[in-house]
Amino acid sequence: MTAVKHGAAAGDAGRPERADWTIDQGWENYTAEEHAVWKTLFERQAKLLPGRACDEFVAGMRALPIGADQIPDFRRLSDVLMKHTGWQVVAVPGLVPDDVFFEHLANRRFPAGHFVRRADQLDYLEEPDVFHDVFGHVPMLMNPVIADYIQAYGVGGLRAQKLGMLEQLARVYWYTVEFGLVKQKDGLRIYGAGIVSSYTESIFSLDDASPNRIGFDLARVMRTRYRIDDFQESYFVLNHLDELLELANIDFDPVYAQVKGLPDYLPGDVLDTDRVLTRGTGHYSAAKRQPAPITL
Template identity: 55%
Template sequence: MLTEERLNPPVEAASDWTIPQHWERFTEEEHAVWDLLFERQRKMLHGRAVRAFEEGLDVLRLSHPGIPDLEELNERLHARTRWTVVSVPGLIPDDVFFAHLAKRQFPAGNFIRKRDQLDYLEEPDVFHDVFGHVPLLANPAVGDFMQRLGELGLESMRRGALHRLARLYWYTVEFGLAREDGELRIYGAGIVSSFGESHYSLESAQPSRHAFDIERVLRTRYRTDTFQAGYFVIDSFEALLDELLTHDFPALYAGLEGTEDLSVAG
């Protein structure tokens, strides 16, 4: 989830923090970095990511060389699930981020990492945001899940429970695993955009892997500075969407008042 302490958008941004992509301003080197990252991750993720991810790459034509032109990408994405991608300068406030999701708009950082930052970048760039998140937005269940997550995010802020909702976002959208055809598969954007964690999350004996349990997720801490100590595994995107549609989140928050936080490794 994106968090930024600044209260006001940069001068060049609109009140919702969006900016023009100015695709024509990306340099040859920046396009080359995208191509390098894309080809490396696409090959490595084959057979590791959920089918819906690879299908999204195909239907959205993300394999076209260079950083995607959002105008062209949005024509294809909106036709499938009514989602669009909007450019933002970088990290944005939580309320702005969730408001975009609630309107079926995914914010993407309008910059790309340097060649010497291929394996780690603290602030999400266009590769993380578009390659990592957008393919699954072509899936109807994921699209509905993300919109509902935006609505719940705004509600959690009003109720002082953002830390709970942030954990749900973290352990699904960013670092979620799924069971597909009896095998573990990746779907979280933080994993699919990371060469190292794509291997680690599935193959290492070090992290724990738990069946998805929404109360446990809401109680479980996470770290942002290293590979995850553990992951939660869903059965399907439809089942995940159902978790958001059927649970009374204010009641969940109230029920967890006073409970101790958990470590995902436990």
């Protein structure tokens, strides 16, 4: 079945009337089948994540009106978020242009896709849907450090566009907010939304021998490409989430100057200067690069 494109990925057909790309969630219009897909996704992650998700994610989930039985109502989520960290969730049709995305984040509005994946897309989806955006991202917005960091990222994104450094800054978001790991007292834990909303990557990121797990370094991350179509070859690890608060408050310009014009690192590279927690075997990505065997 051909995948349906949403938002900016659908071109002009996906552009809504409002200039900020927001739409009404239309919660009342979700079908029983769509709520059932949410329930399936929610329940299997709820069983898997204890001992894997970071403490802050667990606390945020408990404090929000998010449950298994139905897709959350963004209005109810926003009511709770506003009281704790000043954030709100706004519905968008799917992916939005970069400048729109940054403008929302800079004003503590999290744009969440209102559509839900089909039942045959449980394990892989090209575009972020309501499960990725709400289950993956919103619980962390209850944490003041993450709340401030993501707002700062929005402000920084608008500046990075003007400086021609958007690609480098996007890598910081990818390797933190989307695919970040953090040390906690009982071991490595997930805080990135792209991992915590994915059954298979929740296992791969912590348990598999293939990926590298490397201590986070800002300039290093800015120079590191990432995978958008498969598991990550490297994960960058924070010593504690408060490191993100430090990133929210520093001047990125000297770091931009440091990395500008330097060659990129490949997703699986390990450098002599890296703080390596786990040097991966790379077997997963190597197998993907091999041609399929010929059978007679």
